[in-house]
Amino acid sequence: MSLMDYFRKEQKTTASVAKERLQILVAHDRARSTAPDYLPQLQQEILAVVRKYVVIGEDDLSVHLEQQGTTSVLELNVTLPDR
Numbered sequence: 001m002s003l004m005d006y007f008r009k010e011q012k013t014t015a016s017v018a019k020e021r022l023q024i025l026v027a028h029d030r031a032r033s034t035a036p037d038y039l040p041q042l043q044q045e046i047l048a049v050v051r052k053y054v055v056i057g058e059d060d061l062s063v064h065l066e067q068q069g070t071t072s073v074l075e076l077n078v079t080l081p082d083r
Contacts, residue, residue: 039065046076054080 043063060079
């Protein structure tokens with residue numbers, strides 16, 4: 001084994017760099033897609049119920065679901081107008 005062979009093994013090939021980047025993107029995408037499919041529909045239904053009593057816009061309501069250990073936490077934020 002020559003000295004040049006040693007340095008060639010240290011350099012990452014384009015394919016290995018692309019594979020690492022793809023693994024990072026897939027892991028990031030999986031982390032974001034942990035929200036259940038029903039969450040957008042739940043948000044729309046909650047918005048419809050709140051609108052029965054108060055006039056609010058689409059941006060005045062946000063719904064987030066978080067995992068905290070073995071517990072799921074549903075966070076609902078509604079910005080109500082001044083009276």
